[in-house]
Amino acid sequence: xxxxxxxxxxxxxxxxxxxxxxxxxxxxxxxxxxxxxxxxxxxxxxxxxxxxxxxxxxxxxxxxxxxxxxxxxxxxxxxxxxxxxxxxxxxxxxxxxxxxxxxxxxxxxxxxxxxxxxxxxxxxxxxxxxxxxxxxxxxxxxxxxxxxxxxxxxxxxxxxxxxxxxxxxxxxxxxxxxxxxxxxxxxxxxxxxxxxxxxxxx
Amino acid sequence: xxxxxxxxxxxxxxxxxxxxxxxxxxxxxxxxxxxxxxxxxxxxxxxxxxxxxxxxxxxxxxxxxxxxxxxxxxxxxxxxxxxxxxxxxxxxxxxxxxxxxxxxxxxxxxxxxxxxxxxxxxxxxxxxxxxxxxxxxxxxxxxxxxxxxxxxxxxxxxxxxxxxxxxxxxxxxxxxxxxxxxxxxxxxxxxxxxxxx
Numbered sequence: 498x499x500x501x502x503x504x505x506x507x508x509x510x511x512x513x514x515x516x517x518x519x520x521x522x523x524x525x526x527x528x529x530x531x532x533x534x535x536x537x538x539x540x541x542x543x544x545x546x547x548x549x550x551x552x553x554x555x556x557x558x559x560x561x562x563x564x565x566x567x568x569x570x571x572x573x574x575x576x577x578x579x580x581x582x583x584x585x586x587x588x589x590x591x592x593x594x595x596x597x598x599x600x601x602x603x604x605x606x607x608x609x610x611x612x613x614x615x616x617x618x619x620x621x622x623x624x625x626x627x628x629x630x631x632x633x634x635x636x637x638x639x640x641x642x643x644x645x646x647x648x649x650x651x652x653x654x655x656x657x658x659x660x661x662x663x664x665x666x667x668x669x670x671x672x673x674x675x676x677x678x679x680x681x682x683x684x685x686x687x688x689x690x691x692x693x694x695x696x697x698x699x
Numbered sequence: 700x701x702x703x704x705x706x707x708x709x710x711x712x713x714x715x716x717x718x719x720x721x722x723x724x725x726x727x728x729x730x731x732x733x734x735x736x737x738x739x740x741x742x743x744x745x746x747x748x749x750x751x752x753x754x755x756x757x758x759x760x761x762x763x764x765x766x767x768x769x770x771x772x773x774x775x776x777x778x779x780x781x782x783x784x785x786x787x788x789x790x791x792x793x794x795x796x797x798x799x800x801x802x803x804x805x806x807x808x809x810x811x812x813x814x815x816x817x818x819x820x821x822x823x824x825x826x827x828x829x830x831x832x833x834x835x836x837x838x839x840x841x842x843x844x845x846x847x848x849x850x851x852x853x854x855x856x857x858x859x860x861x862x863x864x865x866x867x868x869x870x871x872x873x874x875x876x877x878x879x880x881x882x883x884x885x886x887x888x889x890x891x892x893x894x895x896x
Contacts, residue, residue: 504765511761511769515776522780529787537790625731625851626869 542576545606545615547586549578558690562682573682575690584609587683587690590619593675597667598622601631605640605679609691612644616676621668628668636662636669640676645684650677702827709831715808716839716881717888722808725799726840727877733856736844738792740837742781742800747809747836748829749777754817755825761818770813771804778803808836846880847871 535554542553553576562573576588586606593601599622606614616637623629630636639659643650651657652670661669683690715721722743730736753773754761761769782800785793793800803809812832817825849855851872853865870876 500762504762507761508765508768508772511757512772515772519776519779522783526783526787530783533787533790625872626867 541604541617541619542578542588542606544617545604546576546578546588547580547606547608547614549580549585551577551579553578553588560686560689577690578606584691586614589679589683591675591679593671595667595674596621596623596671597628597665598624601668601671601675603672603675603679605676607644607680607683610644611680611684611687612642613640613676613680616640616672618672623668624665627662627665630662630665631668631672636660645677645680650674650680702823705824705827706831709828709833709835710838711835713832713835714839715832715836716843717885719808719811721811722806722836723881725802725806726836726843727874727881729796729799730840730844730847730877730880731851731872732848732854733841733845734792735795736840736842737837738789739796739799740833740840742785742796743803743806743809744830744833744837745781746774746777746803747812747833748826750774750809750813751817751825751829752822754813755820755822758818766814766818767810770810770818774809774813775804808832843877843880843884846884847876851876 538554539552546553556577556579558575558577559572560575562571565571573589577584578586578588586608588604588606591603591605593603601621601623602619604617604619606616608614618632618637621629621631623631649657650659650673652659652661652666652673654661654666655670657673659669659673709715711718713719716723716726725739725743729739750770750773754770757769778801781803782793785796785800812828816828820828845855849860850868851870853859853861853867868876871880
């Protein structure tokens, strides 16, 4: 066989074989992976929402929150929890871009009136042992029961009422700021977030 | 060399991390806990054994001129298989290892074994070599992860060891701690070797 032709043929056969195997594995794992991602979201939703008996990830509203640097639309998804058909709470993700290293994404749960029910830190790259204490229950619990009226949304060092963590002020400050922005957005768009809920079945 | 020797050399005499100093990037980066080290090691072992099997069986078919691209395609396919399976069945570990799973493709240990051993040996020795080298790599990552977790968080595989009064030595789970632990373990191994001689 011609030398070059053999090279091409063997390499083509190997890549074709690899492609075949990968497509088989992909189709076998597609459903479990989707299920795992859904469970991870559901776990976070359960942690921040008031008790709900529906699947909040199937009852959502998407709203435009602005444009990114390239001018593409940024959407925020609002997950709605219901107890016996009544709206019990709304959860949404906020991103704190001003953490100590990289973005911190936070899931925030609020009551329909806009009071925080709970928060959950989804992803972060804060320093282990210092900034990562924002993951501790002691820090996350401070947020429950607070809303834009009854609390000063700053860390204590800045004159507010949120305990910063010893040795780390930047990470809590970023989280507090992001949650406050999220609450303000919810307050300004409360009608749209709740309104669509009426017409749909729970 | 016998099969047994092919298998056992990976644990000490030609240990990938502590002797050949191969695959150091994942070895240093993911070993913040014993569990992460173990998971990364086993994922790498799986890829290494599979790629050794395929490379060894195809060694007479693959022309020397295109052997490197062929090896990389084979390795990358198995890495993707591992990645999909881990995301589907061990989601938390998949999240913890993050970018380092796809980076198994460029772990020079795997390409090194394909090139230096599997492409020149028959199937059974290649399997033994892959198992030995992979498990040796796993062992090294596990030990490195255990040492860093023990001092950096005061736990071992998630269980508290030192009690609540222990003040964790944070440095050990930060990047510099990886180099320090690695250096001390290397020195320890060299000392043991020197004693035996």
